[in-house]
Amino acid sequence: MSLGHRLRTLARGGLRPPENDSAFLLDVHRRAVPTERMARYDDDYSVDLVIVGAGAGGGTLAQRLARRGWKVVVLEKGPFWDPDEDWVSDEAGSHKLYWTEERVIGGSDPVELGKNNSGHGVGGSMIHYAGYCPRVHPSDFEVRTRDGVGEDWPISYRDLKRHYERLELELPVSGEYWPWGDPHGYPHSPHPVAGGAEIAWEGARKLGIEIKVGPVGITNGSFGNRPHCIYRGFCLQACKVNAKASPLVTHIPDAIEHGAEIRANCMVSRVEIDESSGRVTGVRYFREGQERFQRADAVAVAGYSIETPRLLLNSTSKRFPHGLANGNDQVGRCVMVQGAPQIAGRFPDELRMYKAPPPEISSEQFYETDETRGFARGFSIQTVGPLPIDWARHVLADGHWGPALREYMRDYNHWYTLGALSELLPLPENRVTVASDVTDGNGLPVARMDYSQCENDRKNIAMAKRTIREIFEAAGAQDTLAIDRYAHLVGGCRMGSDPERSVVDSDHRAWEVPNLFIADGSVMPTQGSANPAITIMALASRLAERLTAKRIGSSQAPPRRRPSVRRPQALTRSGGG
Amino acid sequence: MAARDFRDAGHLPNLREGKPPADPDELPRQRNGVTPQMHGRYPDFNVLDEADHWDEVTRRVVLERVERVPEIRYFTTPEAITLGAFLNAVLAQDREPRIPVLKLIDAKLFSGKREGYRYADMPDDGVTFRRVAVGLDAAARQHGSSDFISASDEVKHNVIQAFADGELHGEVWDELPCSKAWSVVMREALSAFYSHPWAWNEIGFGGPAYPRGYARLGVGQRENWEGAPAFERDPVADTHERGVEGT
Numbered sequence: 001m002s003l004g005h006r007l008r009t010l011a012r013g014g015l016r017p018p019e020n021d022s023a024f025l026l027d028v029h030r031r032a033v034p035t036e037r038m039a040r041y042d043d044d045y046s047v048d049l050v051i052v053g054a055g056a057g058g059g060t061l062a063q064r065l066a067r068r069g070w071k072v073v074v075l076e077k078g079p080f081w082d083p084d085e086d087w088v089s090d091e092a093g094s095h096k097l098y099w100t101e102e103r104v105i106g107g108s109d110p111v112e113l114g115k116n117n118s119g120h121g122v123g124g125s126m127i128h129y130a131g132y133c134p135r136v137h138p139s140d141f142e143v144r145t146r147d148g149v150g151e152d153w154p155i156s157y158r159d160l161k162r163h164y165e166r167l168e169l170e171l172p173v174s175g176e177y178w179p180w181g182d183p184h185g186y187p188h189s190p191h192p193v194a195g196g197a198e199i200a201w202e203g204a205r206k207l208g209i210e211i212k213v214g215p216v217g218i219t220n221g222s223f224g225n226r227p228h229c230i231y232r233g234f235c236l237q238a239c240k241v242n243a244k245a246s247p248l249v250t251h252i253p254d255a256i257e258h259g260a261e262i263r264a265n266c267m268v269s270r271v272e273i274d275e276s277s278g279r280v281t282g283v284r285y286f287r288e289g290q291e292r293f294q295r296a297d298a299v300a301v302a303g304y305s306i307e308t309p310r311l312l313l314n315s316t317s318k319r320f321p322h323g324l325a326n327g328n329d330q331v332g333r334c335v336m337v338q339g340a341p342q343i344a345g346r347f348p349d350e351l352r353m354y355k356a357p358p359p360e361i362s363s364e365q366f367y368e369t370d371e372t373r374g375f376a377r378g379f380s381i382q383t384v385g386p387l388p389i390d391w392a393r394h395v396l397a398d399g400h401w402g403p404a405l406r407e408y409m410r411d412y413n414h415w416y417t418l419g420a421l422s423e424l425l426p427l428p429e430n431r432v433t434v435a436s437d438v439t440d441g442n443g444l445p446v447a448r449m450d451y452s453q454c455e456n457d458r459k460n461i462a463m464a465k466r467t468i469r470e471i472f473e474a475a476g477a478q479d480t481l482a483i484d485r486y487a488h489l490v491g492g493c494r495m496g497s498d499p500e501r502s503v504v505d506s507d508h509r510a511w512e513v514p515n516l517f518i519a520d521g522s523v524m525p526t527q528g529s530a531n532p533a534i535t536i537m538a539l540a541s542r543l544a545e546r547l548t549a550k551r552i553g554s555s556q557a558p559p560r561r562r563p564s565v566r567r568p569q570a571l572t573r574s575g576g577g
Numbered sequence: 578m579a580a581r582d583f584r585d586a587g588h589l590p591n592l593r594e595g596k597p598p599a600d601p602d603e604l605p606r607q608r609n610g611v612t613p614q615m616h617g618r619y620p621d622f623n624v625l626d627e628a629d630h631w632d633e634v635t636r637r638v639v640l641e642r643v644e645r646v647p648e649i650r651y652f653t654t655p656e657a658i659t660l661g662a663f664l665n666a667v668l669a670q671d672r673e674p675r676i677p678v679l680k681l682i683d684a685k686l687f688s689g690k691r692e693g694y695r696y697a698d699m700p701d702d703g704v705t706f707r708r709v710a711v712g713l714d715a716a717a718r719q720h721g722s723s724d725f726i727s728a729s730d731e732v733k734h735n736v737i738q739a740f741a742d743g744e745l746h747g748e749v750w751d752e753l754p755c756s757k758a759w760s761v762v763m764r765e766a767l768s769a770f771y772s773h774p775w776a777w778n779e780i781g782f783g784g785p786a787y788p789r790g791y792a793r794l795g796v797g798q799r800e801n802w803e804g805a806p807a808f809e810r811d812p813v814a815d816t817h818e819r820g821v822e823g824t
Contacts, residue, residue, distance in 0.1 A: 084632075084634070085634060086634075087634070088632075088634050088635040088638050088639075088785070089631065089632065089635045089784075089785035089786060089787040090635055090638055090639055090772070090785055091768075091771075091772060092642075092768055092769075092772035093635070093638040093639070093772075095690060098692075098693055099693050100690065100691055100692060100693040101691075101693065102691065102693075102694075102695060103693060103694050103695070104694075104695055104696075104697050105694050105695070105696055105697065106696070106697035106698075110696055110697075112692075112694055113693050113694040114692040114693025114694050115692065115693070118693055192794065193794075194794040194795070195794060195795045195796030195797065195798065196796075198795075198796065199796065230786070230787070230788070230789070230790025230791070231790055231791045231792070231794060232785075232786035232787050232789075232790045232791055233786065233791065234785075234786070234787070240632065240787045240788075241787070241788075346586055346589065348584035348585075348586075349584070349796045349797040350796075350797055350798075350799065350806070351796065352781075352783070352798075352799065352803075354782060354783060355783070355786075355791040355793075355794050356791070356794050387782075388771040388772075388776065388777065388780060388782050389767060389768050389771045389772060391771075392767035392770070392771045393764065393767055396763055396767060398591075399741070400590060401667045401737065401741055401763070402666060402667055402668070402669045402734075402737070403597070403598040403601070403669045404590040404598045405667075405668070405669070406598075406601065406616075406668070406669045406779075407588060407589065407590055407598045407599055407601070408589065408590065409771070409776075409779070409780050410601070410616070410618045410779055410780050410781075411583075411586075411588075411589060411780075412780040412781065412782065413780070413781050413782075413806075414583065414586075448697065450697075478586035478589075478592070479586050479589050479591050479592055481591075
């Protein structure tokens with residue numbers, strides 16, 4: 001451990017993130033983000049940048065650029081959540097958190113969307129993620145070179161490292177010193193773990209598998225005006241406490257404070273271009289059933305791996321008859337999910353796994369390629385704490401229904417669950433397209449996602465399941481139950497150094513359109529075995545740095561004219577820090 | 578009524594090789610509140626007693642589920658009869674009190690709420706339910722019954738097991754992918770059943786915990802308001818251990 005790390009450990013919890021006051025701009029007495037002072041731009045005022053989507057990528061990008069004086073409008077399809085009024089401590093009642101409009105899934109191993117991986121509203125899918133915030137490993141950026149699979153990234157770990165460090169302060173991330181990948185510490189101390197985690201940990205120790213607590217984007221102790229975690233276990237149903245990090249509480253308040261407009265309930269239907277110059281002129285969107293057009297000097301699409309390709313493919317024109325930036329037929333390709341099988345173990349004592357946040361402990365010991373295993377790349381192991389409905393699906397997946405299912409369900413409190421995240425490889429046939437014969441409420445063709453595993457994927461998932469089962473057996477489990485499932489989404493508009501085999505360059509700029517950027521997880525060429533949220537944020541943070549340092553072409557220099565902005569004068573607010 | 582030691586896992590189906598699942602009627606009858614069929618693994622725990630500790634929005638959503646279940650509006654009467662019998666069987670609701678799973682599913686389908694994905698070779702979720710209703714009758718006829726509802730328990734069991742195994746063929750099942758249809762109808766059945774506080778009573782789930790939170794996270798710990806399981810120790814056989822022998 002370096003001296004720097006020791007000093008940071010001493011200061012743990014007391015460090016305030018640089019250039020982001022979000023946690024201090026929240027109200028002390030209510031959970032909703034204060035929007036009284038938010039800027040409102042006219043549709044016909046050409047803002048510096050329109051961002052499509054207010055999730056991990058869009059939220060972070062908006063905050064960074066607003067801080068640098070850019071006039072930014074974020075168009076978000078879903079609502080501007082008020083955690084007090086909109087969210088509940090209830091599984092079935094959280095249906096509205098997810099993207100539940102129609103999408104079609106195909107392929108030999110179809111991926112269930114909706115609740116599993118697709119959010120909407122300000123904060124995006126980070127509203128309902130578990131909270132795990134691991135970095136990817138340096139090896140992830142060169143898997144083609146190292147392991148002969150997947151694709152090398154056009155950037156390296158070094159390009160993202162300081163963005164990870166900054167974001168870990170902003171979220172903030174709690175965890176033990178992290179020995180894997182590029183070893184590093186975390187700004188907040190690890191959370192206490194529940195009984196089930198202690199038992200699984202003991203099993204892993206007997207097998208020589210190293211386990212660490214964290215890393216989770218949940219404050220340990222209060223942070224600004226965000227309260228401490230109360231361990232109620234409903235992380236996946238959105239955090240009513242504001243303890244769990246999502247752009248809604250980590251970046252949006254600061255973006256608003258610096259002049260960004262977050263325009264919720266706006267479904268973008270097309271990115272418009274000027275046919276003669278080939279440059280983007282703005283976006284068309286639906287608001288309350290009315291079609292509108294927001295003019296912009298540049299557009300950043302941050303709709304995630306399904307909606308970003310869908311928007312580009314639906315934005316056809318004379319110049320781009322097959323979809324915007326899709327002249328090389330790469331848009332939508334190499335969309336990825338992680339294999340996320342879960343194994344539950346049964347123990348004599350009550351463990352009540354619904355308590356404490358589902359993210360508790362994890363191991364990245366199997367993350368890297370090990371040639372003796374017979375497949376490339378690896379997996380990580382993490383806690384999951386299914387609530388009753390998810391637990392019922394777990395029992396069903398093991399083949400039980402009727403009286404057997406009810407009996408396993410009655411035994412809920414004796415079980416503990418671990419899950420794997422297996423790195424599945426990018427395959428060009430795994431693709432997002434538009435289902436031209438199916439349209440949504442606005443008449444826009446919906447997305448179709450086809451997904452099939454390759455042999456390497458199957459071997460990876462099989463070993464991950466075997467390993468977790470061994471951990472539970474070593475821990476003394478009396479019975480185990482397994483479920484196969486997927487988690488997360490990335491890829492679909494990957495960045496690369498070859499214009500023929502990627503959609504955007506290393507600066508997230510579409511090869512074919514000079515003022516169109518993609519700022520979400522769809523640019524990731526591979527995914528590692530890490531939960532993608534903080535990597536998506538780090539990529540957006542780096543993109544913002546490239547844009548504001550004018551390292552990306554001179555045409556993006558923000559114009560400095562007087563905006564037609566309606567902004568109320570400063571109001572007094574409580575809770576400013 | 579046999580005593581049960583839940584430290585032992587012998588009641589779990591995977592450990593009973595060929596034996597039927599443990600009979601839930603060996604559990605005490607629920608004494609506080611309601612569980613489906615009144616099985617009392619946590620006989621004195623009623624999660625609804627805690628409703629005053631929940632935030633108002635959550636309380637409204639959960640209590641509405643218990644107190645205001647709309648009548649059938651989406652399914653036709655014949656569909657409702659077949660699907661009701663099917664849901665009773667797959668959820669082992671063989672007598673009252675039953676969680677009104679069919680009505681909860683009907684309400685969701687009627688409202689137009691969907692899950693955000695549809696298999697390419699499958700119809701809309703609501704249509705899937707309707708097709709399954711027809712398909713269950715077809716499968717029962719293949720076993721010599723006139724329809725699913727009038728089939729014997731054994732035929733019902735065999736039809737459902739074949740459905741679960743993706744092994745139904747003929748008529749509807751030549752067009753409707755069996756395994757995917759099973760996954761769609763069971764997803765909705767389990768979401769409805771285990772969204773209901775009566776089911777939480779049965780499994781000892783603490784339920785909504787905002788703003789109160791949870792404090793006792795360790796092995797074998799529970800909050801003072803959480804329910805104790807029945808028969809953690811046998812009140813007769815362990816008299817020696819407790820030093821109360823002969824009293």
